[in-house]
Amino acid sequence: MTVLRAGSATDVGQVRTINQDCVFASAALCAVADGMGGHVGGEVASTSAIDVLERHLGSLSSRVGVTEALQMANQSIVDASKNDPSLAGMGTTMVVATLMATEHGDVLLVANIGDSRAYLFRKGNVSQITDDHSVPAEMVRAGSLTEAEAKVHPQRHVITRALGIPGAVDPDFFELILADGDRILLCSDGLSNEVDNEEIARVLASISDPGAAAEDLVRRANANGGADNISAVVLDALVTDEHLDEPTQAHAIVAPLAAVAPPRTDVPSAPEQETFIDREEVPTPKKEGWYARRKRLGMPRILTVRLVVFLLLLGGVVYGCWYFLRWYANSTYYVTSQGTQLVVYHGRPGGFLWFKPTLVEVSPISTSQVLPLRLPTLQSDVTETSLRAANSYIANLHDEYLQSTASSATTTTTAPASSLPALVWHVSSAI
Numbered sequence: 001m002t003v004l005r006a007g008s009a010t011d012v013g014q015v016r017t018i019n020q021d022c023v024f025a026s027a028a029l030c031a032v033a034d035g036m037g038g039h040v041g042g043e044v045a046s047t048s049a050i051d052v053l054e055r056h057l058g059s060l061s062s063r064v065g066v067t068e069a070l071q072m073a074n075q076s077i078v079d080a081s082k083n084d085p086s087l088a089g090m091g092t093t094m095v096v097a098t099l100m101a102t103e104h105g106d107v108l109l110v111a112n113i114g115d116s117r118a119y120l121f122r123k124g125n126v127s128q129i130t131d132d133h134s135v136p137a138e139m140v141r142a143g144s145l146t147e148a149e150a151k152v153h154p155q156r157h158v159i160t161r162a163l164g165i166p167g168a169v170d171p172d173f174f175e176l177i178l179a180d181g182d183r184i185l186l187c188s189d190g191l192s193n194e195v196d197n198e199e200i201a202r203v204l205a206s207i208s209d210p211g212a213a214a215e216d217l218v219r220r221a222n223a224n225g226g227a228d229n230i231s232a233v234v235l236d237a238l239v240t241d242e243h244l245d246e247p248t249q250a251h252a253i254v255a256p257l258a259a260v261a262p263p264r265t266d267v268p269s270a271p272e273q274e275t276f277i278d279r280e281e282v283p284t285p286k287k288e289g290w291y292a293r294r295k296r297l298g299m300p301r302i303l304t305v306r307l308v309v310f311l312l313l314l315g316g317v318v319y320g321c322w323y324f325l326r327w328y329a330n331s332t333y334y335v336t337s338q339g340t341q342l343v344v345y346h347g348r349p350g351g352f353l354w355f356k357p358t359l360v361e362v363s364p365i366s367t368s369q370v371l372p373l374r375l376p377t378l379q380s381d382v383t384e385t386s387l388r389a390a391n392s393y394i395a396n397l398h399d400e401y402l403q404s405t406a407s408s409a410t411t412t413t414t415a416p417a418s419s420l421p422a423l424v425w426h427v428s429s430a431i
Contacts, residue, residue, distance in 0.1 A: 002099060002106035002178055003238040006030050007211025009218045013190055014226030021188050021231040022046035022092075028057055030233045034093040034116050034188040037164070041081075041090030048080065049073040049092050049163055060098050063173055066111050070094065070169045077164040091164025095130060095186050097235060100175070108184065108237070110174040114159045117192050120176065121183040121204040126197045129174050129184075133161035135362055142346055142358045144387065155362060157189075183210070184235040187217070190228035194221035210234035329355035333390045335382045337375065340366045342397075344390045349381040360387060363394050370397045371404060 006025040012018065020035035020042030033049045035042030052073040059065040073094070081087050093114025100109040110118045112130040115137070120127050131137065135158045136150035150156060161170060176184075183204050195217060203220070207213040214232040221230045329352040334345055342365050347357030367375060374397055384390040 001239070002108075003027070004030075004099065005210055005236040005238065006233060007209065007214050008231070008233040009211070009214040010231040011218045011222060011226075011229070013229050014222055016229055018043055019229045020046055021190070021229040022050045023231050023233055024050045024054060025233045025235075026057075029053065029060055029096070029098045030184075030186055030235055031094065031096045032116050032186045032188055032231050032233055033163075034114065034190070034229070034231070035090065036092065036162070037090030038087060041087045042092065044080065044087055045077045045090040045092040045164055048076050049094055052076055053096065060096075061100050061109075063100075063109065063111075066096060066098065066109065066173075067169065067171060070096075070111070070113065070163065070171055074163045074165070074169045078166050081164065089164075091162040093133075093159065093162055093188070094171075097184055097186060097233075105177070108176040108178050110176065110184075111171040113161050113163060113169060113171045115189045117185075117187055117189070118174070119185040119187070119197075119200065121185065121201065122179065122181075124201065124205055126185075126201040126204070128197075129176070131172060132159075133172075134159045135359070138358065139360050142360055144346065144360045154364075158362065160359070178237040178239055180237065180239040182237040182239075183213075184237070185217070186233040186235075188229060188231040190226070190230040191217060191221045191232050193228065194224040194226065194230070204234070210236050325353060326355060328352065331385075333360070333384050333387050335378065335384065335390050335393055337367050337378045340368065342367065342370070342378065342394055344387065344394075346387070349383065361391070363391075365394055365398045369401055371401050374400075 004027050006027065008023045008025040008030075010019060010021050010023050018040065022033045022035065022043075024031045031050060031053055033046035035044070035046030037045065049070075053060065053069050056065070056069045056072070060069055077091060081090055093112075093116040095110070095112040095114075095116040095118050097108060097110050097118060100107045110129055112118065113133065115132040115134045116130075117132070118129040120129050131141070135155040136145060136153040138160055139145035139153075140147060140150050145153065163169065176182075185200065185204065199220060200217065203213055203216050207216055211234070214234045217232045217234075218230045328348075330347055332348055334347075334349050334357070336343060336345065336349070342363040343359060344361040344363065345357040346360045347355060349357070351357055367378075370378070382390075382393060384393055
């Protein structure tokens with residue numbers, strides 16, 4: 001049986017004037033939402049998302065239930081944005097933790113959208129559970145950026161997934177089998193950007209009360225700069241021995257399968273002396289292993305040298321084909337337009353087999369800084385052999401646009417000057 005004890009804390013930080021974060025902490029569900037958009041839009045989005053989850057607490061014990069609740073939260077934010085122009089473009093990140101019953105016992109289900117994080121503290125060590133949905137994080141996972149470079153990347157605050165975007169939500173899910181003494185930290189990026197893993201570990205190791213630990217983490221984030229709103233939820237896991245006479249939700253699934261038929265009372269028990277057997281007359285059978293049985297029956301060996309060699313060759317061919325296909329699928333980059341932005345993808349346009357292209361860069365140059373005649377070509381995707389070549393192509397488009405703009409400006413400036421002699425001549429003639 002798993003019991004969770006939770007505590008939370010949130011603060012506006014040292015720079016912002018409004019706290020757009022929203023937290024929820026209970027024994028059944030814990031969540032952190034980090035809102036964004038407009039003066040009050042982020043606060044409305046994060047609060048709306050938490051409210052939807054709170055209203056559906058009873059159905060959040062499975063992936064399907066969490067996904068449906070997040071989809072409803074997403075639609076609520078989208079509808080509010082459409083109905084109130086002052087809230088247009090608002091959204092929120094979200095990280096959620098809830099207990100899920102399985103036939104093997106209770107499991108902690110963690111879901112996230114955006115760059116709000118979940119950490120696991122176990123035996124003095126802190127490890128990140130979730131993956132950030134941001135431009136630098138996507139580039140790190142694609143191998144085009146290091147962790148150190150991601151921390152100072154100019155687009156480190158640009159997220160790739162959030163609630164508040166029309167369409168289906170796409171959360172990541174993680175399942176953890178908790179041990180007694182484990183602690184889970186849910187937080188917004190206002191905490192993770194200011195407090196490193198070592199400092200988080202020291203706090204979680206030294207402060208036993210989850211609420212006090214959350215407050216101390218928020219205090220440290222403020223002391224380290226507090227450049228954003230700061231939120232933290234700390235969950236303590238208490239895992240006890242499982243007893244079928246006190247079933248949890250998970251046990252309710254397993255217990256009927258483990259039921260044993262009651263002993264029959266209509267058959268009289270044999271006298272005690274009849275239970276003894278002469279071992280010389282009836283020898284005790286020996287347990288025969290799988291290999292011994294095959295050998296006794298004269299069955300041929302399954303694993304032979306030829307079979308091993310064949311399997312190794314087959315594995316080599318399969319791996320070689322997979323490696324070649326992966327190399328081919330990722331041997332190019334392409335430039336395209338998404339809305340008003342120019343973006344660079346690693347891979348082949350549209351993907352190749354099961355290898356999908358990955359976003360590696362969002363250019364600061366927009367479609368308004370490119371000649372209109374180049375836009376149809378961009379929309380059909382421009383393939384390059386490397387990321388440097390792709391960036392060079394975008395730079396050339398921008399240079400072409402600047403040269404064209406400068407040429408037009410020069411023509412406009414010099415045109416009135418050509419009429420000056422005629423004007424002077426007319427004035428002279430009049431005199």
